[in-house]
Amino acid sequence: MTHSVDRRGFLKRLAGGAAAASLGALAAPARSSAASSASEPSSAIESQRLTETLWLYRGDGGNVLAARDSEGLALVDGGLPERSAALLARIRAETGAERIHTLFDTHWHPCQTGSNEPIGNAGATIIAHENTRLWLCYANPVPLEHRSYGPLPAQARPNKTFFYGAEQVTVGDEPVEYGYLLQAHTDGDMYVHFKKSNVLAAGGVVSGAGWPIIDVHTGGWIVGMANGLQTLIGVADAGTRIIPAHGPVLTQADLVEQHRMYSIIAFRLQRAIRKGLGPDEVVALDPTAEFNAKWGDPKAFVKMAFESLWGHFAPDAS
Numbered sequence: 451m452t453h454s455v456d457r458r459g460f461l462k463r464l465a466g467g468a469a470a471a472s473l474g475a476l477a478a479p480a481r482s483s484a485a486s487s488a489s490e491p492s493s494a495i496e497s498q499r500l501t502e503t504l505w506l507y508r509g510d511g512g513n514v515l516a517a518r519d520s521e522g523l524a525l526v527d528g529g530l531p532e533r534s535a536a537l538l539a540r541i542r543a544e545t546g547a548e549r550i551h552t553l554f555d556t557h558w559h560p561c562q563t564g565s566n567e568p569i570g571n572a573g574a575t576i577i578a579h580e581n582t583r584l585w586l587c588y589a590n591p592v593p594l595e596h597r598s599y600g601p602l603p604a605q606a607r608p609n610k611t612f613f614y615g616a617e618q619v620t621v622g623d624e625p626v627e628y629g630y631l632l633q634a635h636t637d638g639d640m641y642v643h644f645k646k647s648n649v650l651a652a653g654g655v656v657s658g659a660g661w662p663i664i665d666v667h668t669g670g671w672i673v674g675m676a677n678g679l680q681t682l683i684g685v686a687d688a689g690t691r692i693i694p695a696h697g698p699v700l701t702q703a704d705l706v707e708q709h710r711m712y713s714i715i716a717f718r719l720q721r722a723i724r725k726g727l728g729p730d731e732v733v734a735l736d737p738t739a740e741f742n743a744k745w746g747d748p749k750a751f752v753k754m755a756f757e758s759l760w761g762h763f764a765p766d767a768s
């Protein structure tokens with residue numbers, strides 16, 4: 451999911467471009483799409499070596515983690531489909547490994563599953579939460595974009611799924627735990643923790659590039675985002691390097707800050723829903739006021755977060 455790109459496009463439509471310009475420091479340059487202008491360049495893929503065996507790849511298509519072992523490579527997420535070929539060539543050249551034997555999909559969005567087809571066609575194990583596999587069997591609306599994504603061909607879908615709790619595999623001599631984050635950014639979010647390196651790929655539940663997307667149509671909601679962050683805070687420790695879906699490497703302290711922020715905002719939105727307010731009225735209340743300087747224009751986020759509560763609240767019986 452192109453969170454930053456989508457937000458930019460959405461805000462352009464909301465505010466005639468002024469809001470989008472303010473996101474320049476937060477958002478990577480937009481790729482070619484209906485939501486971006488032709489004048490915006492496509493960003494280069496940047497790589498960062500985290501350990502002897504782990505590399506982080508960043509660009510406008512979402513963060514990708516590559517882990518090398520004697521059998522080849524395990525990737526966490528695969529970037530956008532249109533950037534997959536360049537990304538995989540870059541990873542193979544830099545890591546010196548050719549075969550990708552394992553791919554983890556932290557959730558179904560295009561920024562995470564864009565390399566599923568070439569990697570799946572080559573026979574890799576694709577690990578994901580069962581809900582992610584199910585979404586990839588259908589055409590789903592991409593949040594804040596006027597398009598759908600999927601279904602992926604059978605070979606490109608996850609072929610090793612789980613439903614509850616956490617499971618573990620080994621990559622080289624590194625134990626790798628992956629676990630479910632319940633309904634949060636979508637309803638199929640998982641983390642992937644490289645325990646020896648203490649690097650935690652957190653997927654879309656953690657934001658490193660401005661206000662996040664909450665994918666209401668596939669089960670995301672703001673209280674779930676806060677709960678997912680709580681789980682991740684427990685998986686991490688003070689020395690863990692945390693990889694969000696987009697943006698730079700974060701720490702456990704950043705997760706604590708984000709958890710607090712979402713909890714405060716969720717409380718305000720719940721109060722607003724009990725008062726019977728509508729989305730535009732809630733946006734006008736500016737329930738994110740003290741966070742906007744750091745996180746950017748909140749309008750699209752507030753609307754999504756508010757809408758995300760609708761399916762979780764019964765009418766007040768009092």
Ligand SMILES: [Zn+2]
Nearest residue numbers: 451559654695
């Ligand atoms: Zn996403």
